[in-house]
Amino acid sequence: MKRSDFIQQMDDSSRVWDFIIIGGGATGLGSGLDAAARGYSVLLLEQGDFAEATSSRSTKMVHGGVRYLAQGNISLVMGALRERGILRKNAPHMCYNQKFVVPDYKWWGLPYYGIGLKTYDLLAQKYSFGASRILSARKVQKEIPGVLTHKLKGGVTYHDGQFDDARLALTLARTMADMGGCPLNYTRVTGLVKDSSGYVCGVQAEDKISGKSYELKAKAVINATGIFTDDVMNMDNADHKKLIAPSQGIHIVIDREFLGGETGIMVPKTDDGRVIFFVPWHGKVVVGTTDTPISSVCMEPKPLEEEIDFLVEHSARYLSKPLKRSDVRSVFVGIRPLIAASSKGNKTSALSRDHYLTVSPNKLLTIAGGKWTTYRHMGEDCIDHAIKMGGHTFRPSPTKHLKLHGYTEDFDHNDHMHVYGSEAAEIKALASEFPELDCPMHEKLPYSWLEVVWAARHEWAQTVYDVLSRRTRALILDAKVAVEVAPKAAEILAKELGKDDKWVKEQIEQFTLLSDIYVVK
Numbered sequence: 292m293k294r295s296d297f298i299q300q301m302d303d304s305s306r307v308w309d310f311i312i313i314g315g316g317a318t319g320l321g322s323g324l325d326a327a328a329r330g331y332s333v334l335l336l337e338q339g340d341f342a343e344a345t346s347s348r349s350t351k352m353v354h355g356g357v358r359y360l361a362q363g364n365i366s367l368v369m370g371a372l373r374e375r376g377i378l379r380k381n382a383p384h385m386c387y388n389q390k391f392v393v394p395d396y397k398w399w400g401l402p403y404y405g406i407g408l409k410t411y412d413l414l415a416q417k418y419s420f421g422a423s424r425i426l427s428a429r430k431v432q433k434e435i436p437g438v439l440t441h442k443l444k445g446g447v448t449y450h451d452g453q454f455d456d457a458r459l460a461l462t463l464a465r466t467m468a469d470m471g472g473c474p475l476n477y478t479r480v481t482g483l484v485k486d487s488s489g490y491v492c493g494v495q496a497e498d499k500i501s502g503k504s505y506e507l508k509a510k511a512v513i514n515a516t517g518i519f520t521d522d523v524m525n526m527d528n529a530d531h532k533k534l535i536a537p538s539q540g541i542h543i544v545i546d547r548e549f550l551g552g553e554t555g556i557m558v559p560k561t562d563d564g565r566v567i568f569f570v571p572w573h574g575k576v577v578v579g580t581t582d583t584p585i586s587s588v589c590m591e592p593k594p595l596e597e598e599i600d601f602l603v604e605h606s607a608r609y610l611s612k613p614l615k616r617s618d619v620r621s622v623f624v625g626i627r628p629l630i631a632a633s634s635k636g637n638k639t640s641a642l643s644r645d646h647y648l649t650v651s652p653n654k655l656l657t658i659a660g661g662k663w664t665t666y667r668h669m670g671e672d673c674i675d676h677a678i679k680m681g682g683h684t685f686r687p688s689p690t691k692h693l694k695l696h697g698y699t700e701d702f703d704h705n706d707h708m709h710v711y712g713s714e715a716a717e718i719k720a721l722a723s724e725f726p727e728l729d730c731p732m733h734e735k736l737p738y739s740w741l742e743v744v745w746a747a748r749h750e751w752a753q754t755v756y757d758v759l760s761r762r763t764r765a766l767i768l769d770a771k772v773a774v775e776v777a778p779k780a781a782e783i784l785a786k787e788l789g790k791d792d793k794w795v796k797e798q799i800e801q802f803t804l805l806s807d808i809y810v811v812k
Contacts, residue, residue, distance in 0.1 A: 294751045297473045298498060301334070301505045308334045310677055311494055311509035313480045313523055315339075316346035317456075317663050318646070319515035320463040320474070321670030322677075327472030328693055329674065329686040334507065335464075335472065336496055338479040338519075340757045342460035344590055345517050346663065347761050348625030350542065350579055351572050353378055353386050353452030353664045357559065358566045360411055367645055369414050371664045375452045376418025378667065382695040384702045384712040385462060388420045389453035389570065391555045392434050394446040394609060401425055401445050404559065408449040421450030436551030439611050448554070453570065456663060457761035458710040461750055463666075466696040476751055483512065483526045483655065490654045491527060500753060511681030513673060514657040517628040518588040527655045534649075534659055536631035537587075541594045542579030543602050543811070544621040544767060549610050550576055556609055567605055573707060574737060575620065575768050578602055585626065592624040593808050619811040621770040630660045648676055656680055667691070707737040711745075718745045728783070732776045738763040743780050747787035755781045755798045756805060770809035777802045 300306075310326050312319050315337025326333040337343075355372035356364075378386040393404045408423040424447070431446040432438060464474040477499040484493035484506060493508040514523040524531045549569075550556070555576075556569035570577040581598045599622060606614040630647050646661030646669045658673045671688040678685055697712025708715040721741045722729035728740035746752035746762035755777050760766040765773040781798040785791070 292468055294475070294500075294753075297468075297475050298501075300473050301475075301496075301507060304506060306508065308332050308507065308509040309681065309683060310334070310511050310513060310674070311336065311507060312513045312515055313494065314515035314517060314519070315341045315460075315464070315474065315476060316344060316515070316517050317342070317460060317463075317666040318517065318658055318661060318669055318673070319513075320460055320467065321666035322513060322515055322658065322673040323472050323474060323670075324463050324467040324470065324693075325667075325670035325674045325688050325690050326677075327467045327470035328689050330471075331674075331683065331686070333467075333472045334509070335467070335474045336478045336480055336494070337474075337476045338499070339590055340476045340753070340761060341464050341474070341751075342457045342761060344519075345625050345628065346460055347457035348542070348623050349456045349663050350568050351453060351456060351570050351577050352389070352568065353454050355411060355414065355451070355664070356662070357407070357411060357557065360407065360414075361559075364645075365414065368411070370668060371662070372411075372415040373418055374665045374668055375420070376415070377691055378454075378664075379420075379452065381690075381693060382459070382462065382698060382712075384697060384699055384709050385459050385695065386452050386454045387704050388450055389555060390421070390434070390448060390450055390553070391557045391568070392426065392431055392438075392446045392448045393557050393559060394431055394435075394438055395444045396442050397444065401447065404447045408447050411449060419450075420452060423447055423449035434552060434554040435556060437549050437610055437612060438556070439609050449557075452664075453572065454663075455573070455710050455764065457764065459663075461761070462696050462712075465750070466693070469696055477753055480523070480526075483523075484508065485653065491651075509681075510683065511677045512655055513677055514655055515673070517659070518626045520628060520657060520659045524651070524655070524657060527651050527653050531651070533631055534647075534657070535588075536629045537585050538627045538629055539583045539585045539592055539595075539598075539624060540580035540627060541598045541602065541622055541624045542577050543599065543619045544623075544769075545576050545578060545606075545614065545618055546620065547571060547574055547576055549606075549612055549614060549618075558605070558609060561601075561605055567602070569606075569609070573764060573768055578606055580625075588626050591805065591808060592626055594622050594624050599811055616811050621767050621809045622811050623767055623809060628659055646672070648673065650676070650680055654680055714749075718742060721745065732763075732765065732780075733772050735769055735772045736763075736765050736776070738765060740779065740783060743783040744787060747784055752784065753788070755784060755802045758784060759802065766806060766809055770806050773809075774803055774806050777806075 309331035310333045312335040323335040355368040482495040558567040699713040702709040
């Protein structure tokens with residue numbers, strides 16, 4: 292369906308939706324898919340693009356959480372490992388095995404980390420991605436040719452999941468639409484509607500593309516806005532207790548040659564108590580993350596210079612080739628919506644990633660916290676509660692066994708087209724209509740111009756930023772190169788969306804300005 296088809300569904304002011312979900316990140320989309328899969332009518336409203344904020348800025352891992360194991364949160368780790376396995380079963384083209392090594396430079400490291408990661412294996416049970424093993428220094432170097440060998444004692448290898456977060460978000464939105472749901476990007480909720488008893492019974496919203504306003508009714512309204520959770524809670528009650536304690540984390544992206552192979556690195560403890568990963572991803576390496584408590588949130592946070600220096604400096608401790616700031620192809624920043632009520636003076640890096648559900652006296656259901664890996668379970672839990680709150684007839688969730696949009700077992704994870712699943716062939720077939728676009732965007736990017744056409748026609752892309760940041764990941768893979776391809780991307784997108792030359796110029800200017808945040812100087 293096209294975005295205009297979803298917009299038309301909001302025109303009937305007398306319609307009462309079973310659920311209206313505010314927020315189009317991992318939590319909102321997981322909840323929206325769950326509701327639609329159960330057969331309820333559900334409208335999801337996202338103020339920006341799907342996964343534009345936190346949910347497209349993760350470490351690109353589907354994992355149980357090794358550091359949560361160290362904290363003793365066994366139930367969280369077991370639940371996440373189970374969900375990791377369910378996602379691989381339901382979307383093998385989106386979630387797959389990634390091998391990591393924990394390199395050891397101290398005599399006690401091998402038995403300590405070996406026992407810990409063997410426990411990680413055992414907790415995964417039937418959902419295991421592979422057994423951990425203790426390696427000699429020589430074998431560590433064979434797995435990771437770029438690893439620092441000075442004083443290397445050996446290492447422990449283990450397995451976790453990898454994914455493309457923005458692409459999975461889009462897959463959830465499209466699966467939700469397949470199930471009859473209505474996911475809408477660029478539709479901002481401006482207020483809550485309440486009945487004569489003061490209970491929340493709908494929302495006021497604005498289509499940011501057309502500027503048209505709507506008043507929409509629902510039996511239950513769900514706040515799944517992540518870092519903006521408190522803003523929506525303020526619409527219900529300006530005196531509510533603040534729920535979110537935001538923490539900023541950055542990732543840097545470097546060339547694959549720094550690792551020299553397909554195996555990643557996990558650093559179990561940094562100077563600030565976090566885990567750092569070196570994750571092979573789309574031909575590059577994602578390195579992160581940092582942890583910086585912040586006082587306010589926004590859609591486009593900026594990296595702090597000390598955060599960039601922190602990751603560059605820590606990388607030098609594990610890579611044989613010295614990493615310089617000039618080697619960083621891109622830096623991206625995400626804000627974690629951690630639960631303030633759990634902090635009690637702790638560092639944000641120690642806060643739990645369990646999700647949190649609360650219903651206000653005025654019947655606004657809020658779901659917050661959590662992590663990408665457990666999006667499905669969070670969605671199921673959220674809709675279970677929303678059913679009770681809205682007085683719906685209960686229908687069980689089928690998502691544990693629901694194949695996601697594009698499901699296929701015929702793919703190659705070394706080909707970037709794997710993220711499209713079964714639709715990859717359809718994109719390549721566009722070459723018959725656009726032979727001039729059947730070529731790479733740039734020699735340093737894996738994408739073709741045909742993917743811009745596909746993004747506009749089938750994936751609700753509205754801006755160059757949508758196309759180069761989340762439909763493709765060009766901006767993350769190489770920010771400077773993304774700026775180079777933006778003009779042609781804008782021209783292709785304009786033809787598909789029926790926009791004029793003025794729009795093209797504005798899009799190029801806006802993207803160039805925004806991309807500056809991603810460039811390390």
